[in-house]
Amino acid sequence: MSAARRMERQQRRTAWIFLLPLLLTLVAVAIWPLARSIFFSFTDAYLDAPTDYGFVGLENFVEVAEDPVFWGAVRNTLVFTLVSVGLETLLGLAIALLLHRAFLGRGIVRAAILIPWAMPMVVSARIWEWMLNDQFGLINKLLVALGLVGKGIAWTADPSLILGTVIFIDVWVTTPFMVLLILAGLQLIPEEIYEAADVSGVPHWKRFWSITLPLATPAIGVAILFRTLDALRMFDLSYVLAANNENTMTMSIYARDQLISFQDLGLGAAASTWVFMIIGLIAIVIVGLLRLDRATG
């Protein structure tokens, strides 16, 4: 064996040694639990005695698929994701464009808008729940005082309003995240490109549509991908605000109910696997649509 060959083999071995801790960690915290979850979805195990099970084939999957409550949760999740991520993207882009301009006190404003994002979701949900309270809430007080409504609106109780309220709170909490990611993208665009457009007389609206937007697209795409995946597995906000109210129940809450409330490990695992597959599919579609994998190539 030549020396070059030996060295190459040695380098390869070193590379694997460096990778090993990461691979072990991934197996322990991601692959093994996922595999266990998928495994249990084919069984009739219960949470109090997970070792006592029998295989039931696809029965759990069929049962979840036939449950109208599950499809209600899927619908809620999709509506929530679509509307909240849509609003957050538009607001995030608008605020990022404002913050991108140099103005007095920009540093303070940039730090201040992060506050909603820095608060735990449970705290935000509780704050808004109180502010939106139909009898004692600040918002209703203001609306009544301004004469816009006769009596307080039950924002967090009215079945037709509660999903809207959940979306509103989520927009309030996570718009700063969008702002930061998009702002980072905007700051990567060299100033001289705008100066070049300025000198050659390209109007402002055209600079936005033909320069800013296309060049910020990779950043916006990544932000949308992150937020979408986050929104699709949303649990905390709905759960804190309305527990397992069917008007706001998300896919994650449905799976948690099967697993914890009904102790049905097999069914809960099947529901989780459904959620996993739905999110995976949507992620693939987004990555493909935005061509994120070669956006900068």
Next chain:
Amino acid sequence: MASVSLKNVSKTFGTYEVIRSIDLEIEDGEFVVFVGPSGCGKSTLLRLIAGLVPVSGGDVFIGGDQVTDVPASKRGLAFVFQSYALYPHMNVARNISFALETARLGKDEIRRRVARVADMLKIGHLLERRPRQLSGGQRQRVAIGRALVGQPEVFLFDEPLSNLDADLRMEMRFEIAKLHADVKTTMIYVTHDQTEAMTLADRIVILNHGQIEQVGRPRELYDRPENRFVAGFLGSPRMNFAALEATGPAVPVLRGPGGFAYAAEYVAAEGRPAEIGLRPEALKLVGADTKGAIRGTFERMEDLGYEYVCYVRLTDTLVWTVRSTGSPPQIAPGDPAGLSWQPENLYLFGEDGRRIDHRASVPLALGASS
């Protein structure tokens, strides 16, 4: 095409004065180069003309019209950036035509103009490519094409060749000179490279600390610099300087390091000469005992093939350079050496750095005899 004129233009950033009340007239069709050390304000001055940066005081005129408060987009100029500033997501054709899209021109007219510019700059085969698929030289051609297609009144270049390697720089320098000869549009060109300044300019503007040191034709600046700064800035290796020995006003002979002595007649409005200057090519390496020669110690030679540069130490802190062509002299480091010179090549500078005209009052041999 248009003339450009600056009247008492100044610019301050915070409390820092970058440009100090500059007056300058640039004629229609002229090629003017702003040159100076980094931080002298040359790029800022260009940006003030472009309208990318507002002036703090004074007025800018283009084609006789006052444009001080006119936005950059309405000044009818084109700007070529050092970084090229191409739109990375557009192909070459769209990069060139982008500004025309809102100019109410027909699609055919735009295509015709792009083709003409591409033909002129020999980038016709690159029209479908993205900027990242181009070499530095090609990118700069596209950037020039983008400037050219708008048929501007004035071209502004901000160190356009600084990111290119030496060969390409020479090639593009030639192309820009040719471009100016072809389109005859007024061009203002910023560079820190004196070769670009000397070779491209009709007139050079030498800037230092936000002020104009001298304006003139390249030869004029080289041969008759108004002050020590201009004399030292143009030329490579730079002019050799040496302080004169302080002597009473009655002493007729100027004396300097290495036994330099010169009996001169001069008219100095403010004080006596304080410093001498001799360009490296004005010196000749001779024997150490040659009469009238400045004496020193030979230190090192750099042979470039087409010329050679010798370093001769006059004092502990002063090394002069001699540039010459032909075959290098046979001399070893540490050997004593003499530098001969002619009075017509000698520059005298006063305390304030201004050049002082002079002529020899007695034959050189007499003055240098001590």
